[in-house]
Amino acid sequence: MTGLVKSQGDIVIFGRQRDIKLAILQAISAQRQIWNKDVGQIVGMPTEDLPRAKHMDRKLVVLFKSVEKPPWRINGINPKSVDYSIPDCKQGLTYEQIKEICRAFTWGKFRCTAFLDNARQMAVYAASKEEAEEVMQRLVTLSTAQIIRLSVTEEIKVNVNQIKIATRVYPCYATLVTEPTDILGVPVGGKQAYKRRRRRLDLYRQPTDLSPLG
Incomplete structure (x- = not known):
């Protein structure tokens, strides 16, 4: 086990001798890479643009x-149950709008990830690259955010218990979760979950209350 302490540009490494050699090489390599650079330069994006x-x-x-x-x-x-969260969803969504967008699809091993302009992400799994992207493009229309980058990846090697076998799934429920905030964007109820408001719509049948969501 080794430890590393940095102070005003100095690096102090302590630990067992057999572990220190590798730790020294790693520390020197990392120091050379980030010396006099913003972290944003390391990940390829200026920090002010994040x-x-x-x-x-x-x-x-x-x-x-x-x-x-x-x-x-x-x-x-x-x-089989899967749920997807749509951040910053539009106000006044109706049952008909949600039902039209949230159609049945085949869940599977292809993951589509959308990076949104509200600094959040959405992810969808489907049985093919094309279907994963199609489902994502539909779901994101329920949000006020726009896609700024989209990627689709395939799971090549996973634990046998986590293999995603292609499965047809159908929309069952849509739940609106709201948490009132003050003028500064601070939750009115603090971090207490019971302060959040929820309203659920049945999607497998036409609900009796067809009024728009809040």
Whole structure:
């Protein structure tokens, strides 16, 4: 086990002799790389250009299941469930709008990641690269944010228990979660979750209350 202390440009390394040699090489390499540079230069983006996410006072969480409608448990087995959060969702969304966007799709091993202009990210898994991107492009229309960068990756090697077998999933619920903030963007209820407000819409059937979400 080794330790590293930095003070005014000096690096002090302590630990067992057999561990120190490697630690010295790593410290020297890191110091040469970042000396007289902003961290933003290391990651390829100026620090002043890095967006900073503000407190998120509203999001829409959409739940999909591998069963179209209740009963959700079949022979005592729970269906496959996946949920996606849409940050800074638009106000006044209706059941018809959400139902049109949140269609059934095939979940799988391709991950589409969207970097948004509100400094947040969204991720969607689907059975193909094309479908992952298509689902993402639809879901993001429910947000006030815009996509600034999009990438799709495929899981090549994963633990056998985490293999994503292609599964058809259907929209079940959409839940609006809001957390009131003051003029400075600070949550009115602090960090206490029970201060958040929730309203859930059934998507597997037409709900009795068709009024727009808040």
